Amino acid sequence: MEIIPLGDSALIVRVRDQCEDAPEETLDEVLRTLQQLRNAAIPGVIEVAPAYTTVALFFDPVAVAKARETPGDVFDWLAEKIRSAIASGSAFHRRRSAAAAPRLIEIPVCYDAEFGLDLDRVGEHTKLSAGEVVDLHSTAEYRVACIGFVPGFPFLTGLPKTLATPRRATPRKEIPPGSVGIGGAQTGIYPLRSPGGWNLIGQTQLKLFDPTKNPPALLCAGDRVRFRAITREVFEASKQGR
């Protein structure tokens, strides 16, 4: 584990160097570290947020300087608190049985050609039929590694390797919210109307981001996710139901 300053008001706790070799294990370790840092309630800490291999910790240096019992550097003091929080958290974790199982969220997706604008492109690249692409995509299980890029956007791990397709050379200027796409070896869902270069394969009616709700995002890091293929009729019905 490494603790690296991210400017003067944030730092990064690097839990692992990379996540490709053991994505599940890395994710669980990042989430465990996140929880330990939250539980530690270190004075001056504003918030913590996970990414693939890291947990970022944002702090108010002025509040930390005030809270410090012993003179010394703000960063060193925080790093020491973080190390001890993780060390005692790990001891606690070993005594406990396995962490609570992550929740499973099902996302209904209509893979009709109208929404799956790039199904043919993905098919061509992967040498699969559109039906096979949909089957593979909707039977795999994914996990949310982190949320970012735009509010509520889930970076999902677990895309079957055969479905990996390079991003479009020219990104689309506008992608409707709820669009499901494949970008390289990743899959994700666009929560907001935004530009984007991923290959679109379908659309969901679920709202991925709603600032009037708390939490505002449908998904959070660690969640298990499945896509369920639905017909156009069911898709339209769920639209009216909203």
Next chain:
Amino acid sequence: MIITRAGFLTSVQDLGRTGYRQFGVSSGGALDSFALRVANLLVGNDENAAGLEITLGGLRLRFDEEQIVAWCGGEVDVHLGSMALPAGHAALLPAGKELKFSQPQTGCRCWLAVSGGIDVPLVLGSRSTDLRAQFGGFEGRTLRDGDELVLGKFRRPPAFAKATVDKQTAATKSISSWTAPHDWVSPAKRNPILRFVRGCDLDHFNASTLQRFTSETFAVSLDSDRMGVRFDSPELKRQGNVDLTSEAVAPGTIQIPPSGKPILLLGDCQTIGGYPKIAHVITVDLGIAAQLRAGDQVRFSEVSLADGHRLLVEREQQLELFRIGLSLHTS
């Protein structure tokens, strides 16, 4: 508050959102949060009250009732009728009289505080407008001509309003003579030096690139916004030219994309990114960064992390003295 002319880009901002980065929500808020805090203190508000962030001027507004206003930021001509209102002075604005912001001569943005603050709903704990995700602030958008904004209830006694008026000279009757330090209220510079602490990903750059970063002058691109300041030149090479596994970025982070043109992130920046981070502008200089506009020339100078913290703590101590001074002026 009635917006007669919304100007180029005006939005409601407070000190930003915290606690929602894990859901991809940026901190946002006034890009120079210190300037908004000072403006709020000058009018007797809580430091976190919502005000207006005015980008490239052009704003005109008036009130139905007498209000106390103050602004901080770029070099802008602000007029109260025919009277000039300098940065960092509190003014008593009569009902119906128009407050006008010219285009800045230097800098890019300024922040207006109004007694009581702007009363828009709290969304995810903040009144700031998230322009990218279109929520918060006033209907999740920039202001338009004709918008009417509601003000919060002003908690200070009427004595505060009276005390904002300078008793010494009749000519400046509605503008306070007391003010805040010049650096706080007018931080804009055309060719600033921004101080930074070293980046997380220095191993992605060779020695000559790092040397160029501190020795050359960088030109601000037109393509800059609340997410970040982009630079046209010079381009900085990345070793191996690979991106990283995405991890957190923060306002102040300077990242180098494949094009080699540096991007200095500001308050509305995304929460995570995969471009190598060469440096981070220190928090006390973010107000200067928020003033950068196309054509400005910037240089970067390294300081230690401990110095970054010390400068921030010192500024906070000075602000505390300023608060005490203000309470003496207005009680």
